[in-house]
Amino acid sequence: MSRLITFILVIGYFFTITEIFPCGYGHSQECTNTDQQYISQISVFFDIPFLLLLFLYPRKKYTPVTEEPVNIWRRFVAYHIDLFIIILITLSGLKIISLLKELLQIGGFPVRSVTESSGLISILVILAITIYLMFIIFYYHYKHLMLNKPTVGQYISGYMIDGNDQKWTISRVLARLFLSAIAMGIWPIALYAAFKNKKKHFWFDRDTNSFPVRISHPET
Numbered sequence: 001m002s003r004l005i006t007f008i009l010v011i012g013y014f015f016t017i018t019e020i021f022p023c024g025y026g027h028s029q030e031c032t033n034t035d036q037q038y039i040s041q042i043s044v045f046f047d048i049p050f051l052l053l054l055f056l057y058p059r060k061k062y063t064p065v066t067e068e069p070v071n072i073w074r075r076f077v078a079y080h081i082d083l084f085i086i087i088l089i090t091l092s093g094l095k096i097i098s099l100l101k102e103l104l105q106i107g108g109f110p111v112r113s114v115t116e117s118s119g120l121i122s123i124l125v126i127l128a129i130t131i132y133l134m135f136i137i138f139y140y141h142y143k144h145l146m147l148n149k150p151t152v153g154q155y156i157s158g159y160m161i162d163g164n165d166q167k168w169t170i171s172r173v174l175a176r177l178f179l180s181a182i183a184m185g186i187w188p189i190a191l192y193a194a195f196k197n198k199k200k201h202f203w204f205d206r207d208t209n210s211f212p213v214r215i216s217h218p219e220t
Contacts, residue, residue: 001057007156010081013050017043047092054085054152062155062215064162069199070212072191074157081153082140090136094129142173150215162213172208179204 144151145168150160166172183190183204194202205211 002060003156003158006054006059006152009050009054010084010152010156013046014084017046043095047088047095051085051089051092059155064160065214065216066162068214070159070214072194072200074159075212078151078153078157078159081156082151083153085152086133086136086140089140090129090133093132093136138173138177141177142168142170145173145210154212155215159212159214161210164209164211166209172210176204176208176210179207 141151144154145161145163148160148163149155154160180202183202190202194200199211201211
């Protein structure tokens with residue numbers, strides 16, 4: 001699958017779900033003029049095939065090009081695409097869990113499931129979702145780095161992260177994610193430093209000895 005087709009699929013799916021499921025797509029999305037939260041059953045059957053297509057369909061061959069710097073705008077685009085994919089994976093898992101709970105309770109799948117919680121249960125649910133989201137973020141990046149492959153966003157943007165011939169370990173991936181999260185918290189400073197850098201590297205690239213490199217592709 002080429003970068004262009006992958007990009008069209010991601011953008012097309014994003015606008016499709018916002019139009020088809022404007023109320024009730026997300027696990028915590030609130031409908032207009034109501035305090036109840038809904039989970040769409042139908043959207044699960046859209047999410048899973050889309051994600052399987054993105055991750056399992058073979059990509060076009062590419063070759064790393066270390067001489068050419070990766071512009072910051074490419075990393076900006078890749079970040080937001082990957083964020084959408086990570087949120088989609090997270091929501092899909094939460095919706096499946098919620099719908100299975102409904103199946104056990106009422107013996108069938110509702111078209112739209114209402115979720116209500118309060119007090120201590122709400123705090124525990126938020127904590128569990130946060131831990132689950134952090135795991136998805138870590139595993140998403142860890143798996144791509146271990147396979148020496150670009151993430152979906154990086155592939156569309158035309159680059160990948162090179163480990164500089166060093167083995168990727170859990171601690172190294174965690175360090176990169178943690179330092180990049182700090183950079184996001186102080187993004188004006190991080191961006192300024194990256195713009196000043198000749199190769200447009202962020203400081204967490206240098207600290208983890210892992211750098212973005214362009215990938216050659218027929219459409220670049």
